[in-house]
Amino acid sequence: MTQDSNQFLNIATPGIANLKPYVPGKPVSDLERELGINDSIKLVSNENPLGCSEKAKAAIQAELSEMARYPDGGGFALRNALAEKHNIDSACITLGNGSNDVLDIIARVFLAPGYESLFSQYAFAVYPISSQAVGATLNMAPASNYGHDLEEMINRVGENTRVVWIANPNNPTGTWLNSDELENFVAAIPKNVIVVVDEAYIEYVAEDEYPDASLWLGKYPNLIVTRTFSKAYGLASLRIGYGLSHPDVADLLNRVRQPFNANSMALAAAEAALEDHAFIQQAVRVNREGMSQLAAGLDAMGPEYIPSVGNFITIDVGQPVEAVDKALLQEGCIARPVANYGMPNHLRVTIGLEDENRRFLSALSKVLNK
Numbered sequence: 001m002t003q004d005s006n007q008f009l010n011i012a013t014p015g016i017a018n019l020k021p022y023v024p025g026k027p028v029s030d031l032e033r034e035l036g037i038n039d040s041i042k043l044v045s046n047e048n049p050l051g052c053s054e055k056a057k058a059a060i061q062a063e064l065s066e067m068a069r070y071p072d073g074g075g076f077a078l079r080n081a082l083a084e085k086h087n088i089d090s091a092c093i094t095l096g097n098g099s100n101d102v103l104d105i106i107a108r109v110f111l112a113p114g115y116e117s118l119f120s121q122y123a124f125a126v127y128p129i130s131s132q133a134v135g136a137t138l139n140m141a142p143a144s145n146y147g148h149d150l151e152e153m154i155n156r157v158g159e160n161t162r163v164v165w166i167a168n169p170n171n172p173t174g175t176w177l178n179s180d181e182l183e184n185f186v187a188a189i190p191k192n193v194i195v196v197v198d199e200a201y202i203e204y205v206a207e208d209e210y211p212d213a214s215l216w217l218g219k220y221p222n223l224i225v226t227r228t229f230s231k232a233y234g235l236a237s238l239r240i241g242y243g244l245s246h247p248d249v250a251d252l253l254n255r256v257r258q259p260f261n262a263n264s265m266a267l268a269a270a271e272a273a274l275e276d277h278a279f280i281q282q283a284v285r286v287n288r289e290g291m292s293q294l295a296a297g298l299d300a301m302g303p304e305y306i307p308s309v310g311n312f313i314t315i316d317v318g319q320p321v322e323a324v325d326k327a328l329l330q331e332g333c334i335a336r337p338v339a340n341y342g343m344p345n346h347l348r349v350t351i352g353l354e355d356e357n358r359r360f361l362s363a364l365s366k367v368l369n370k
């Protein structure tokens with residue numbers, strides 16, 4: 001059903017009525033059945049190709065007997081563990097059903113019709129979606145070289161601007177901002193405007209000048225930093241992420257948060273995963289090696305790509321991406337076309353294990369040289 005044929009469109013809120021329905025990717029099992037293959041590689045959603053920590057799995061096992069019980073609505077144990085990790089008060093933490101949930105809560109608390117939401121072209125799609133859902137005005141700053149043009153963004157802050165969103169690094173471009181650039185930006189934003197710095201991929205970034213914006217929370221009460229267990233921690237299916245902010249901001253976010261938005265399995269697994277530093281080190285190493293492998297392969301093959309510091313790389317396939325994506329599927333490679341981001345020729349591929357990367361490169365080479 002298309003959006004226009006919906007018979008209840010005229011009674012939905014304008015923000016929701018104007019949203020394009022989200023089209024989820026086909027389940028891998030369906031794709032494989034259709035294509036008659038059973039060993040496809042899934043490099044589509046920036047998940048961890050290693051899976052997750054064994055400690056996280058054990059924590060879930062231990063939690064199973066309590067499945068009938070509601071979770072701890074306050075997420076006491078995980079918040080304490082996070083408070084220790086970040087060396088802040090647990091009153092600064094807002095747990096989310098994935099960090100997507102936290103982003104959504106931020107929009108509900110600080111945005112409404114008449115208020116403006118400011119983000120960059122090619123920035124993570126949730127920022128405009130969550131903003132539009134609550135009827136806010138969208139202000140999209142043109143990107144510079146696929147990255148954030150911070151000067152342009154500062155120029156666009158007006159009296160109605162309430163939330164500014166930055167992903168560092170950004171998905172789907174993999175571009176990043178260094179410490180000076182980003183802190184000068186945060187400092188330049190008026191104190192009555194919320195600045196969200198989304199650090200979904202922070203564990204992967206090894207660049208010297210890359211900032212951990214959570215260290216600035218004491219200086220900038222209008223700053224919210226979001227983190228997730230979906231990427232390097234490998235817990236995407238559990239849906240668990242969090243926001244770090246001034247306690248007064250967290251207080252507002254927690255007023256809107258559903259009391260049981262983080263489930264027991266997620267809370268237990270996340271707490272255990274935080275302890276498993278060896279797993280994160282391994283994930284980061286595999287990603288670094290995989291990134292080098294893919295970059296070298298692409299350099300040899302020819303297509304341009306956007307240099308990335310995340311666990312994915314976005315490739316300019318030099319033609320409308322749909323046909324390339326379809327041909328890759330025939331080869332058993334599932335990647336993510338990002339035409340919906342206004343990048344009609346780009347394909348985002350998640351860094352996989354060595355043999356997955358090799359298979360992707362050989363499939364892409366075959367498809368592009370047809």
Ligand SMILES: *Cc1c(COP(=O)(O)O)cnc(C)c1O
Nearest residue numbers: 098099100124171200228230241
């Ligand atoms: C994947 C991703 C998230 C995390 O989503 P979850 O809801 O925590 O799974 C947040 N921001 C960006 C930029 C992402 O790419």
